[in-house]
Amino acid sequence: MIIAVTALKGGVGKTTTAIHIAAYLQQKAPTLLIDADKNRSALHWSREDTLPFFVASQAGSTRLITKYTHIITDTQARPEPEELEDLVQGCDLLVIPTTPNHLDVDVTIKAVELLQPLKANFKILLTKVDARTRNGREARKTLEDLKYPVFREEIPLLVAFEKASDRGVIVKDISDPRAKYAWGCYESVGKEIMAS
Numbered sequence: 001m002i003i004a005v006t007a008l009k010g011g012v013g014k015t016t017t018a019i020h021i022a023a024y025l026q027q028k029a030p031t032l033l034i035d036a037d038k039n040r041s042a043l044h045w046s047r048e049d050t051l052p053f054f055v056a057s058q059a060g061s062t063r064l065i066t067k068y069t070h071i072i073t074d075t076q077a078r079p080e081p082e083e084l085e086d087l088v089q090g091c092d093l094l095v096i097p098t099t100p101n102h103l104d105v106d107v108t109i110k111a112v113e114l115l116q117p118l119k120a121n122f123k124i125l126l127t128k129v130d131a132r133t134r135n136g137r138e139a140r141k142t143l144e145d146l147k148y149p150v151f152r153e154e155i156p157l158l159v160a161f162e163k164a165s166d167r168g169v170i171v172k173d174i175s176d177p178r179a180k181y182a183w184g185c186y187e188s189v190g191k192e193i194m195a196s
Helices: 014-026 041-048 081-090 102-118 135-145 159-167 179-195
Strands: 002-005 031-035 054-057 070-074 093-098 122-126
Touching (some): 014 179, 081 102, 102 122, 102 135, 122 135, 159 179
Parallel strands (some): 031 054, 093 122
16 A cells, blocks of 8 residues: 655644554555655654664665555655645555644645545544644534545644654654553554555
C-alpha cells in the first residue's frame, strides 16, 4: 500500500501521523517511510535508528522502494497544486491530518476542494484533539456535514508524542502513563486503513 500524509498547513501532526502509521504497517509487512519534507522531520525523528521501519530521504529512496510492501510519504507542508496531482496519481490513499482549530479545518476544506476534481482517495484525520474542549466534536461535525471522509479515531493532544519525537521512538516505546492510549489511537487508524 502506498500512502501519502499531506496537509496545506504545518503544525497539524503530519510527521507524527506518518511515523505512527508506518510503525503500525511495519507490523504487517516491510514498510518504508519517505521523508519528502524540506524540514526533514521524519529523518530527524529517526536519528537514533530505533524506529521499527526504515526512513529515507526522497532522493535516497529510489532504489529502496521495490524492497518494501508499504510505502508512506511524509510530504512537504503546503504542496503546490501540481504536487497534489502527482500525489493523487502516485498513492492509494492520502491521509490529511488536521487539528480541530477552526483555521486548520478551513485550510483542510481548501485542500479537499483542490483534491476533489482529481478524484483523490483521501481521508481526514483529526489530530491534537483536546478532550477537555468541544472542538473535536465541532470539527468532526463540520467535516462530516460536508460529506468528507473522516477517520473514526481521533488523535489526542498528549505530551507523550513530543517525548517520543525527542527520544526518536514511537509513542508506545516511552514511559508515559498515556503512551499506551496514544499508540492505541494510531493502531485504530492503521486498522481502518487496512480495512479500506
